[in-house]
Amino acid sequence: MDTLHPDLDAYLATLNGVSANTRRARRADLAGMIRWWEDVHDLAFDPALLAERDVRAYLQRRQVDDGAAPASINRALSTGGRCWAWLVRTGRARENPFAAVGAVPQDPPAPRKLDPGAIDALLRAASDEPDLTLRRCNEALLSLLIYAGLRSQEAADVQMRDLDLDGRTVTVRAGKAGKFGRVPLHADAVRLLRRYLTEVRYPDGMPAPGSPAERELLLGVVESTRPGRPFRAGVSTRTIRHRFTVIATRAAAQLRAAAQKEPRMDKAARLLEAADDLVTASPHALRHSLAYRLLDDGTSLAAVQRIMRHSRGEQTLRYATPNERDLKDVIDRSGGV
Missing domain, CATH: 1.10.443.10 (Intergrase catalytic core)
Incomplete structure (x- = not known):
């Protein structure tokens, strides 16, 4: 199982009344984003450093490079938005970088190419x-x-x-x-x-x-x-x-x-x-x-x-x-x- 930042583990611990499958899915959503962020920035992940531009770049990668279904991407966005809203409320982050990022349309853009x-x-x-x-x-x-x-x-x-x-x-x-x-x-x-x-x-x-x-x-x-x-x-x-x-x-x-x-x-x-x-x-x-x-x-x-x-x-x-x-x-x- 992927190791998350302690603040994200603390958020997941608050998810009372959700099924084990839902808990695993939300953990996987957060873990996938963390792996991407650490690979791109070559730094240990810190929730306070995640910016809106990071969220949008990760969305682009999942949508175009990975070919992930819009439903999967929107679930990850929902998980991140809920998590960072909780981090802001508990004083662990100043802003929610997911707040201004809208859901992915059901028709994804065509992949980018070089002529x-x-x-x-x-x-x-x-x-x-x-x-x-x-x-x-x-x-x-x-x-x-x-x-x-x-x-x-x-x-x-x-x-x-x-x-x-x-x-x-x-x-x-x-x-x-x-x-x-x-x-x-x-x-x-x-x-x-x-x-x-x-x-x-x-x-x-x-x-x-x-x-x-x-x-x-x-x-x-x-x-x-x-x-x-x-x-x-x-x-x-x-x-x-x-x-x-x-x-x-x-x-x-x-x-x-x-x-x-x-x-x-x-x-x-x-x-x-x-x-x-x-x-x-x-x-x-x-x-x-x-x-x-x-x-x-x-x-x-x-x-x-x-x-x-x-x-x-x-x-x-x-x-x-x-x-x-x-x-x-x-x-x-x-x-x-």
């Missing part, structure tokens, strides 16, 4: 890294996020034995909700991963089948603060987010520079839009982008569901719903009167 130009800019920015080892590490990371649609934790957990480059698959041993799955790899991903393995991980030859080295984590980091900048296997989700941000920032700068040289105003505007999308994107946007690309290429919903490893068809259907950018593009292509 192909932004994806291409990411790959180009990764290849521009002057340090060869870091360049190959970044390319290997992006190959799993862009072409296989892996979540950050899934990418961090991939072991050497999970990668089958000849068969063009990667195995996810513990995906969302602990699900096992095998994901097909695009030929470009195979090329980037093979180059990473031969130039960084195993320049003297791949490990023998069944050897302990096959259980080593695939991705790793360059320890830039140590002499010689050695490579170390294993990477955290926080490091993945940081590396993505560095690459995305570089890619956005390159797109803005290209926009300044572009004579056509419409193309320049598209480049600037892609740059803006990159600086506010997260690694999970690459997973969303893969699903959109598959559907745009005419892939069936059933096939997309299998590739994305969605447990419910409703999760896949979200990608068939046009977002605001899609609708604007339709209007732009319609031309003037």
Whole structure:
């Protein structure tokens, strides 16, 4: 069972007359938010530090990234609102950060995506890294996020034995909700991963089948603060987010520079839009982008569901719903009167 802050345990202790299931559900709601907050802020959770912007960011993550049902999200909002109202009444918090956050509409927004130009800019920015080892590490990371649609934790957990480059698959041993799955790899991903393995991980030859080295984590980091900048296997989700941000920032700068040289105003505007999308994107946007690309290429919903490893068809259907950018593009292509 997750350990909560003492003030939250004190609140749960006041819930007299509720069923055991309700008590467990409310505890799980609070525990999930705490784990997210501590992961984002890299701090021990303190109820007094939770702000309204945190609540809204958590809502966005649950709604768009996790694909949680509106009823589940609204229950979590209700739990948080009741808890912090009690914390304010008992002098444990000054404000209720849930008070101004409304319930989630029953029709969730379409997931956020990056257009192909932004994806291409990411790959180009990764290849521009002057340090060869870091360049190959970044390319290997992006190959799993862009072409296989892996979540950050899934990418961090991939072991050497999970990668089958000849068969063009990667195995996810513990995906969302602990699900096992095998994901097909695009030929470009195979090329980037093979180059990473031969130039960084195993320049003297791949490990023998069944050897302990096959259980080593695939991705790793360059320890830039140590002499010689050695490579170390294993990477955290926080490091993945940081590396993505560095690459995305570089890619956005390159797109803005290209926009300044572009004579056509419409193309320049598209480049600037892609740059803006990159600086506010997260690694999970690459997973969303893969699903959109598959559907745009005419892939069936059933096939997309299998590739994305969605447990419910409703999760896949979200990608068939046009977002605001899609609708604007339709209007732009319609031309003037």
